[in-house]
Amino acid sequence: MGSDNALLPVAPVFLKSLRDHVYGLVRDAILSGRLKSGEKLNERHLAGQLGISTTPLKEALRVLEAEGLVRSEPRRGIYVTFNAGQAEEMMLARAALESMIARQAAKRVKDEDVALMRELIVEMRAGLKTVDVLQLIALNERFHNVIHEASGCGYLRRLQGGQSIYTHAARLSVLSEERERFLAVEEHEAIANAIADRDPDLAERLMRDHVIRSGEKHLIRVSQA
Amino acid sequence: MGSDNALLPVAPVFLKSLRDHVYGLVRDAILSGRLKSGEKLNERHLAGQLGISTTPLKEALRVLEAEGLVRSEPRRGIYVTFNAGQAEEMMLARAALESMIARQAAKRVKDEDVALMRELIVEMRAGLKTVDVLQLIALNERFHNVIHEASGCGYLRRLQGGQSIYTHAARLSVLSEERERFLAVEEHEAIANAIADRDPDLAERLMRDHVIRSGEKHLIRVSQA
DNA sequence: CGTTTTAAATTGATATATCAAATTTCAGAT
DNA sequence: ATCTGAAATTTGATATATCAATTTAAAACG
Structure with missing residues (x-):
């Protein structure tokens, strides 16, 4: 489980879709080092922390996986991969x-x-x-x-x-x-x-x-x- | 206990999720031309056709979008982009x-x-x-x-x-x-x-x-x- | 008729519920 | 104590329900 203050909830007013917004948030958190490599991302916890459901989060995580910033182990979890x-x-x-x-x-x-x-x-x-x-x-x-x-x-x-x-x-x-x-x-x-x-x-x-x-x-x- | 390196864990890649399977199916359909460029992909229809729910399909489509094989217009639809x-x-x-x-x-x-x-x-x-x-x-x-x-x-x-x-x-x-x-x-x-x-x-x-x-x-x- | 307005249907976006694999917990055996 | 294994818990994977933007259809108006 990650550090609790790495990400703040999404603002009530959002311009783009939730998933794009969340994608940007998590991406920046990884690239800036607030989410550290090896850290496990708990979907429910993260979604709750951001104040959204898991659906748009899961889609954002898929994109991050395709870009190589997180690694997904089926039925086990998602881990940050960046060094x-x-x-x-x-x-x-x-x-x-x-x-x-x-x-x-x-x-x-x-x-x-x-x-x-x-x-x-x-x-x-x-x-x-x-x-x-x-x-x-x-x-x-x-x-x-x-x-x-x-x-x-x-x-x-x-x-x-x-x-x-x-x-x-x-x-x-x-x-x-x-x-x-x-x-x-x-x-x-x-x-x-x-x-x-x-x-x-x-x-x-x-x-x-x-x-x-x-x-x-x-x-x-x-x-x- | 025996030597720690006697057996290695089974690579998680052998366990294939629905989303990965669907990703492969749609991807092959696009690359082989069975899904033509410009064609609109209806999430409900496609999910029903594949006998699954929209959740894993949406994730697969996100990956395909990240790879540039489909283009997503927010709140409008997803279109095949390949020529x-x-x-x-x-x-x-x-x-x-x-x-x-x-x-x-x-x-x-x-x-x-x-x-x-x-x-x-x-x-x-x-x-x-x-x-x-x-x-x-x-x-x-x-x-x-x-x-x-x-x-x-x-x-x-x-x-x-x-x-x-x-x-x-x-x-x-x-x-x-x-x-x-x-x-x-x-x-x-x-x-x-x-x-x-x-x-x-x-x-x-x-x-x-x-x-x-x-x-x-x-x-x-x-x-x- | 053609144009505009408005209501219904469609559908992507999001939320919630359920399922099942994986992990953890802990009682019981050695 | 340590190991074992079954039960409880966690959690990713999947399914279903709801919401809201878009499109389509229909009705109203000129």
């Missing part, structure tokens, strides 16, 4: 998928996408001096989104979203470091050039290295906290 | 993940794993003449499993399992072609050598190309049927 090693593997999964997306983007990119990427790079470089971290994060996401759109790979994109261990706080932490901001822009520009040159192999490699390098940086940070 | 383009993307996802696993394997592989791979290659080459396709498939899976084990990447491995669009019938179809069997062994040997040489970049590239090439072959076959 430093898995966090690194999730980062590697993101690198693998994101680099495959970049590869496809380099094959199918249109001139207008290239123009959009270049605009974003210019904005990023300018943003280096404004020091507005939130805006830099937004630019970051828009840049990756342009590549996703250009790739035309909706499935890969959706799959990649599931592997994101980044919370807003985490992104903020990484990009608040000056050296990191500089490196990110340099790497983004190199990736943009590779895609613009329709060089799938290079785009793939640069994207993989970019995700792994910045990912390792993030992992080191959270392990120190 | 040729997505099948190709699933293959690309497998290529991305499998090649990342191969990369990690090349970094961490032990000599005993290398020996095991080489044994399997020899068996495969011999199997080319016995023409026992089923045994060749088994060897195929064992070879990939050795790499998975050597990589130590349990999460990536599990994630990759979800992207498998291969049914037993599909593998059988592809490997029943003589030229394909020959190519597969050649590629496997090259991959094994790259891993044995502790060459992550090469192992990654060879694995990616292998999965994509044989995957495309498979996709062409099913599109012709």
